[in-house]
Amino acid sequence: MYTTFTVDCVIFGFYEGELHVLLTERNEYPFKDWWALPGFFVNNDEEMEDAVKRILYENTGLKDVFLDQLYAFAGLKRHPQGRILTVAYYALLQLDKTKIKLKPVTSYMRQAKWFPLNKVPDLAFDHTTILKQSVEKLRRRIANTPIAFELLPDKFTLTQLQLVYESILGRELDKRNFRKKMINYGFLKELDEVQKGVAYRAARLYKLDKRKFLKQFQNTITF
Amino acid sequence: MYTTFTVDCVIFGFYEGELHVLLTERNEYPFKDWWALPGFFVNNDEEMEDAVKRILYENTGLKDVFLDQLYAFAGLKRHPQGRILTVAYYALLQLDKTKIKLKPVTSYMRQAKWFPLNKVPDLAFDHTTILKQSVEKLRRRIANTPIAFELLPDKFTLTQLQLVYESILGRELDKRNFRKKMINYGFLKELDEVQKGVAYRAARLYKLDKRKFLKQFQNTITF
DNA sequence: GCAAAAGTGTTGGTCCTACACCCATGT
DNA sequence: ACATGGGTGTAGGACCAACACTTTTGC
Incomplete structure (x- = not known):
């Protein structure tokens, strides 16, 4: 009936002719030193949408990003310490925004960095799955909705x-x-x-x- | 960081030439005597997908339904007693399955009943919003995917x-x-x-x- | 025989794909 | 002058919307 509640962010950016995704290097156990999607715990008195923005900022230094909900992941085996429910959000960033300096304002993450999609390493937790689902959603959406503009200046x-x-x-x-x-x-x-x-x-x-x-x-x- | 965790089900069925949705009448406070989407708490040792099936069965007597995730709702004001996170699932049922007798196997719900979409009463909590979003998703999906067959024998x-x-x-x-x-x-x-x-x-x-x-x-x- | 729904083709318009060359600019 | 990417048109096929009458069956 109770569960730990977190959010994760899948941030896409387009530059140098390639689609990139924003990852953070973890500075805490579990999965210390692994790359992961930006994400953290939602406070008890905080709306989920506010939490996503706060956490993205704390993890990467990025502000004023509009995120859409992707999917809720609640598997009992997602996290070594039992169920942690995460709601994944995703966003597309304009080219010029990707020039903004990335610097985490929390010690939980050591650094944030853009990775071309085909050079993403193995990720912490089930983040590889989450990323994969985001890309699929992106492909489905670009066929119907011209989301591509969100990636350009x-x-x-x-x-x-x-x-x-x-x-x-x-x-x-x-x-x-x-x-x-x-x-x-x-x-x-x-x-x-x-x-x-x-x-x-x-x-x-x-x-x-x-x-x-x-x-x-x-x-x-x-x- | 912690939240109560529930799931809700939006079950569509087609008969007599009309799209129907399955609702349950609550027998517990809050919203006692109101109609609501079938839904309940997820147990701590239970996978979310299993919980949805169990809860749908307990609330309505329906079994063997395949549900897809719709959206996670986590607003602080969803429930009078503070944040309750719900992951909404939806499913389409074949005509002949809707003939199955509906009878809750829990005392939390008094009865379950099919409502034609345009005769749905005001629902408990934010369930009117959840239902509305499901219908929109349905309309978007039927344009691309022939989901209509799931509603027919x-x-x-x-x-x-x-x-x-x-x-x-x-x-x-x-x-x-x-x-x-x-x-x-x-x-x-x-x-x-x-x-x-x-x-x-x-x-x-x-x-x-x-x-x-x-x-x-x-x-x-x-x- | 009549009520009720099943079943059936054509035309005009729009949109998609495939395809190859000349143009403008900076160095 | 040359390298680089910018910019352009046409023809054939697929798909879409609009439109009305005949056929079959049970009663």
Whole structure:
């Protein structure tokens, strides 16, 4: 009837053409010195959503991240000391945010670091399972919802957007078809600006038109 | 760090052309005499998935139901006596199973009963919210996954199948288009049988070809 | 024979995929 | 001038929505 209550965070970020996940190095037993998803105990007088934000900040130094609930894990064997229920949350971060300095403000974690998805080590507890489920959810969601924009800075090029799709889906897409499709959606605002500081033809920058975007993808279901 | 741990069940069933949900009448305070989703405390030495099945049985008499996790609710104000974390599960039941006698085997609940979705009363705790979220999930899922079959008996007519879609989506569909689409999917087996005991032309019966069905709709994502 | 639901095709529009070359820019 | 990625169009096929009448059966 009673259980220890924790939350874990799966934070994705996109840079250098690759999808990354944010991990922390544990400084406490059990699993001392192992890499793990940022996570900790929820206080008794604290809303779960507040706890997630607090814990992510304490573990990594990241603030102002919007997280969605993924799944509740409650297996009796998750933790060596008996059942610990964890609710996993996940979030997608914009490229420029990933430049923010990562530094835990708690001694429970030694450091926080971005890992490319295919270079993630074995993780503490059942965090490998949790991460795996998050990636699956991401792939399912990108097919229906254009979550890709959450991984990019405000102004982005179509090639960057395509790279996000390709890195999440794990396959290459046709450039012409991709552009046609995105522009046809009608929620991209073409800017009068182009990229700067590149050693080749500079690409046009685009912005997400949030009004139109939400109109299309917000499920307005009446009960 | 510690919380009371419960599970709630949202059980959908389809009969008489309407989507129904299974509710129980509480026989205990708080919310005595209110209708609520079947749910109760998870034992400390019990896996969550086992607890859901046990509790559903104790509350309603239903057995052998496969439930999927929906969402974890942990608001501090969910329950008058402080935080109670609940993990909500949902399931779809086949028509013939809904004929099973409902009778709670615990004194916590006075009775269990099917309610058509649009005749659900105000529910105990935050169960109205939980139910609402389940229906939304159902609608989202039926667009991508043919979960409708879980609500029908083994052998069904195309009209029955269409009624399931219509009652979940809340709108009418074109008969010819619906049939073409379903038959084109290729996972329906046409049987040599027809309906019996109807006072009009008997409809052909179909069966789900599970092999073909799974091949199409099982996400095979490698990590 | 009539009431009730079963069953059936076509057309026009939209969207998807496959595919290869020229363009603009920085060095 | 060359290397690099930016940017563009078309044709064929698949899928979708709209639309109304005939057939079968039980009573």
